[in-house]
Amino acid sequence: xxxxxxxxxxxxxxxxxxxxxxxxxxxxNIGDTxxxxxxxxxxxxxxxxxxxxxxxxxxxxVLTLDTNSYVLQLPIEASxxxxxxxxxxxxxxxxxxxxxxxxRMGMVQLGVETTRREITLxxxxxxxxxxxxxxxxxxxxxTDYLGEPVRAEVGVGLTDLAVLxxxxxxxxxxxxxxxxxxxxxxxxxxxLTINTDLITQTVLDTxxxxxxxxxxxxxxxxxxxxxxxxxxxxxxxxxxxGEVTFAVTLPDNLTTWRLDARAVTxxxxxxxxxxxxxxxxxxxxPVLIRPVTPRFFVVDDRVVLAAVVxxxxxxxxxxxxxxxxxxxxxxxxxxxxxxxxxxxxxRVEWLVTVEDVEAxxxxxxxxANNGEFTDASxxxxxxxxxxxxxxxxxxxxxxxxxxxxLPEAGEREEQIVLPADADDRRTQLVVEVERSLAAxxxxxxxxxxxxxxxxxxxxxxxxxxxxxxYRALASLGLEDxxxxxxxxxxxxxxxxxxxxxxxxxxxxxxxxxxxxNPLVSAYALIGLVEAREQGFPVDDRMIDRAIRYLRTTFxxxxxxxxxxxxxxxxxxxxxxxxxxxxxxGRMNALYDYRASLSLYAKALLAAxxxxxxxxxxxxxxxxxxxxxxxxxAGVHWEENQRDYYNWNTNTRSTSIILMALxxxxxxxxxxxxxxxxLITMRSADAWETTQETAWAVMGLTNYALATGDLSASYDxxxxxxxxxxxxxxxxxxxxxxxxxxxxxxxxxxxxLRDEANRLIFERGEGDGALYYTAYLSVYxxxxxxxxxxxxxxxxxxxxxxxxxxxxxxxxxxxxxARVTIIAPTNLHYVVIEDPLPAGADAVDPNLLTSQQVGxxxxxxxxxxxxxxxxxxxxxxxxxxxxxxxxxxxxxxAGAYEFVYTIRPGLPGEYNVxxxxxxxxxxxxxxxxxxxxLFTIES
Numbered sequence: 001x002x003x004x005x006x007x008x009x010x011x012x013x014x015x016x017x018x019x020x021x022x023x024x025x026x027x028x029n030i031g032d033t034x035x036x037x038x039x040x041x042x043x044x045x046x047x048x049x050x051x052x053x054x055x056x057x058x059x060x061x062v063l064t065l066d067t068n069s070y071v072l073q074l075p076i077e078a079s080x081x082x083x084x085x086x087x088x089x090x091x092x093x094x095x096x097x098x099x100x101x102x103x104r105m106g107m108v109q110l111g112v113e114t115t116r117r118e119i120t121l122x123x124x125x126x127x128x129x130x131x132x133x134x135x136x137x138x139x140x141x142x143t144d145y146l147g148e149p150v151r152a153e154v155g156v157g158l159t160d161l162a163v164l165x166x167x168x169x170x171x172x173x174x175x176x177x178x179x180x181x182x183x184x185x186x187x188x189x190x191x192l193t194i195n196t197d198l199i200t201q202t203v204l205d206t207x208x209x210x211x212x213x214x215x216x217x218x219x220x221x222x223x224x225x226x227x228x229x230x231x232x233x234x235x236x237x238x239x240x241x242g243e244v245t246f247a248v249t250l251p252d253n254l255t256t257w258r259l260d261a262r263a264v265t266x267x268x269x270x271x272x273x274x275x276x277x278x279x280x281x282x283x284x285x286p287v288l289i290r291p292v293t294p295r296f297f298v299v300d301d302r303v304v305l306a307a308v309v310x311x312x313x314x315x316x317x318x319x320x321x322x323x324x325x326x327x328x329x330x331x332x333x334x335x336x337x338x339x340x341x342x343x344x345x346x347r348v349e350w351l352v353t354v355e356d357v358e359a360x361x362x363x364x365x366x367x368a369n370n371g372e373f374t375d376a377s378x379x380x381x382x383x384x385x386x387x388x389x390x391x392x393x394x395x396x397x398x399x400x401x402x403x404x405x406l407p408e409a410g411e412r413e414e415q416i417v418l419p420a421d422a423d424d425r426r427t428q429l430v431v432e433v434e435r436s437l438a439a440x441x442x443x444x445x446x447x448x449x450x451x452x453x454x455x456x457x458x459x460x461x462x463x464x465x466x467x468x469x470y471r472a473l474a475s476l477g478l479e480d481x482x483x484x485x486x487x488x489x490x491x492x493x494x495x496x497x498x499x500x501x502x503x504x505x506x507x508x509x510x511x512x513x514x515x516x517n518p519l520v521s522a523y524a525l526i527g528l529v530e531a532r533e534q535g536f537p538v539d540d541r542m543i544d545r546a547i548r549y550l551r552t553t554f555x556x557x558x559x560x561x562x563x564x565x566x567x568x569x570x571x572x573x574x575x576x577x578x579x580x581x582x583x584x585g586r587m588n589a590l591y592d593y594r595a596s597l598s599l600y601a602k603a604l605l606a607a608x609x610x611x612x613x614x615x616x617x618x619x620x621x622x623x624x625x626x627x628x629x630x631x632x633a634g635v636h637w638e639e640n641q642r643d644y645y646n647w648n649t650n651t652r653s654t655s656i657i658l659m660a661l662x663x664x665x666x667x668x669x670x671x672x673x674x675x676x677x678l679i680t681m682r683s684a685d686a687w688e689t690t691q692e693t694a695w696a697v698m699g700l701t702n703y704a705l706a707t708g709d710l711s712a713s714y715d716x717x718x719x720x721x722x723x724x725x726x727x728x729x730x731x732x733x734x735x736x737x738x739x740x741x742x743x744x745x746x747x748x749x750x751x752l753r754d755e756a757n758r759l760i761f762e763r764g765e766g767d768g769a770l771y772y773t774a775y776l777s778v779y780x781x782x783x784x785x786x787x788x789x790x791x792x793x794x795x796x797x798x799x800x801x802x803x804x805x806x807x808x809x810x811x812x813x814x815x816x817a818r819v820t821i822i823a824p825t826n827l828h829y830v831v832i833e834d835p836l837p838a839g840a841d842a843v844d845p846n847l848l849t850s851q852q853v854g855x856x857x858x859x860x861x862x863x864x865x866x867x868x869x870x871x872x873x874x875x876x877x878x879x880x881x882x883x884x885x886x887x888x889x890x891x892x893a894g895a896y897e898f899v900y901t902i903r904p905g906l907p908g909e910y911n912v913x914x915x916x917x918x919x920x921x922x923x924x925x926x927x928x929x930x931x932x933l934f935t936i937e938s
Contacts, residue, residue, distance in 0.1 A: 119275025149242025223252030401775025506549030634677030712768030
């Protein structure tokens with residue numbers, strides 16, 4: 001409680017030049033008058049500068065204060081919303097009571113209502129309830145605080161409410177965003193008070209859910225178009241009456257649709273106004289059927305498929321329910337009849353066994369009252385346009401292959417021997433003939449585009465080689481519309497993802513929650529720079545932040561510096577040079593320690609140096625030529641040791657060196673043999689890791705661009721055990737043919753089991769080289785395989801609430817999956833994949849729909865090797881449809897137990913694939929656990 005007087009009051013003094021300003025309230029309505037007590041220590045009259053401030057000075061006045069308990073009357077204006085800072089700067093000269101000049105300063109914040117800045121949106125539809133395929137007309141009316149119509153731009157989105165319930169909103173309400181409490185941006189010209197804005201930015205990951213359905217013709221209108229957000233329009237404009245109308249045709253989801261509308265005025269005539277509102281509409285049918293299926297199957301699973309049929313009418317109905325299926329065998333009748341009371345529902349079940357197919361195709365039907373009411377749907381979790389459910393084999397795949405090239409006329413024989421226990425239902429030989437160097441480049445891009453992980457490195461590897469390849473082919477007169485389309489998709493996605501994942505310090509980590517890493521950041525910078533040069537929109541500030549971050553990571557080389565640190569410095573300098581920000585001084589310093597550099601780092605340093613620095617470039621390239629290894633397979637380079645810290649392998653080194661030499665020494669006779677070696681090192685249509693593939697594609701691209709070696713004019717033939725499997729003739733005139741490849745898939749039944757299969761490639765006279773790959777995909781039954789370990793040990797077991805190991809559970813019972821991971825030595829960039837039973841879901845505690853108590857994943861670290869640590873080593877945990885995936889940038893030697901919760905949902909007997917673990921960039925360091933059978937009881 002503050003009490004003032006016209007006479008002098010000895011107010012409490014602060015140990016500074018500050019004074020108190022006391023307002024009679026904290027918040028005000030527009031039109032109110034705030035009373036602010038200015039309590040200062042000076043006697044007699046004083047002069048005060050009174051300002052109302054926020055982003056700038058809104059109002060000012062100079063007053064003469066005749067008392068040290070002056071009460072300021074301040075009318076609250078509309079421009080003061082949402083808050084203002086009232087400042088009083090008092091100056092007192094020398095008089096009989098003040099021997100020296102002095103000043104005091106005080107400030108108080110006032111909150112001001114924002115209702116006059118808000119648009120009220122009224123949303124109406126022309127129907128209270130709709131069904132799938134119906135067209136609904138929405139009308140939005142925008143008014144201000146007086147109820148007058150407002151011309152505004154309105155953004156609208158119609159979304160399945162079930163999807164919105166998965167995660168919290170990822171955006172701030174408009175009124176709070178535009179007119180939430182603001183900081184002070186005025187700096188007063190005294191040393192007393194300095195206030196600046198505090199800016200807080202929150203980034204939330206949304207989780208995208210899925211919906212499904214299925215249908216076919218006949219009298220049934222089968223629901224198969226399931227869309228989460230069927231309508232979005234960010235640029236609707238209201239008319240002079242404040243209204244706008246638009247139509248939406250609803251997809252086949254049976255759900256509650258939420259329309260989210262957000263409006264803003266341009267602010268040219270007055271203050272910017274904002275507003276938002278939502279409107280819910282139910283989409284349903286008199287009789288509806290909801291399929292209940294897993295997200296996937298494993299061959300030989302015995303599954304209880306189900307459908308819930310709702311009778312939304314006011315009378316009892318007899319409903320015929322049917323399931324049409326391709327890929328499963330029924331244990332009973334596919335058609336059943338159930339009686340459902342008015343406003344009731346019934347569950348219908350079918351026991352099926354999953355066959356050996358690629359996918360299961362299901363259609364659920366319901367027909368009541370002799371066809372008066374019908375509905376049909378595909379599974380809500382189906383994939384693709386056909387809404388099918390994928391089927392995985394209860395086998396462990398192994399891919400072995402060979403690759404090569406015929407640079408001139410001749411033939412090459414490869415021999416294929418089948419394992420005795422190979423599964424003849426899926427094992428196959430794939431032969432691919434590529435007509436020029438462009439074809440393996442493009443096939444490598446396909447591998448990168450479809451890679452299943454989403455770390456930052458893989459995000460860049462999706463689009464960086466694509467840019468380089470497209471640029472090279474375009475310069476050589478080759479056009480590939482599919483490559484161009486994929487380029488646009490991958491670059492757009494990649495740049496947006498990099499923007500979202502960039503740290504505040506300008507760097508990137510391996511995954512979203514990893515610490516910023518100089519290696520990952522340099523690779524991301526290269527990708528962004530190349531995307532910008534290709535003409536894609538890239539925020540220059542994002543590149544500038546990355547450059548500033550990388551400059552903070554430099555080291556000072558010395559004879560005691562670890563080789564991998566010197567190699568990383570070479571990579572960072574290369575990235576900066578690609579960004580036109582070369583650091584010549586640090587290049588020269590690193591050059592002095594070139595004897596400690598790996599071969600690939602020498603190549604990167606040579607490619608980074610200025611073109612006129614031929615002395616240093618020639619020295620480095622000479623070292624590379626002298627270190628080349630010549631063999632029957634071609635020319636390659638081998639490092640003294642694996643560089644786990646920098647993702648490097650010998651194939652990656654060879655690729656980087658080819659890329660550098662094609663730029664610096666394009667006429668070297670060694671280069672064609674380097675290309676030959678890289679082609680032979682492919683496994684299937686790519687190399688062993690994403691890094692090997694990305695740099696191999698970029699190295700081959702640089703070579704093709706430097707030499708123009710993409711011509712082909714010859715005949716070719718491929719035979720297997722003296723039977724022709726492929727042949728062709730190239731005239732060299734149609735350049736588009738050079739990008740294509742001929743692919744032949746040969747099932748195991750056509751292969752010899754007891755002796756070697758002879759695969760012969762023949763090439764006739766002419767220009768160009770023939771490239772080929774042949775790889776055998778072998779699937780061995782899981783029950784016949786023992787757990788395997790080569791540097792990682794993984795095991796899995798399930799436990800109930802009592803901690804007992806179990807192989808079965810009831811529907812709805814929470815079960816803990818316990819995955820044991822043993823690392824005998826320190827591991828780098830580790831991925832652990834634990835498949836789920838098809839009839840159960842992993843509980844993701846990050847979703848609002850998940851039970852939070854007792855379902856949080858945890859990692860318990862044992863310590864048999866005295867180096868084990870805790871859960872924080874795993875920087876990324878993904879809950880996928882068919883598995884849970886863990887990732888760690890670095891995993892010290894030790895034993896770890898990762899525990900997460902699964903919730904059984906569908907009765908059945910499910911084959912669970914083995915847990916696997918491996919080093920991402922050195923996949924030969926891997927381990928595989930045992931498979932199991934898990935039973936879910938109703």
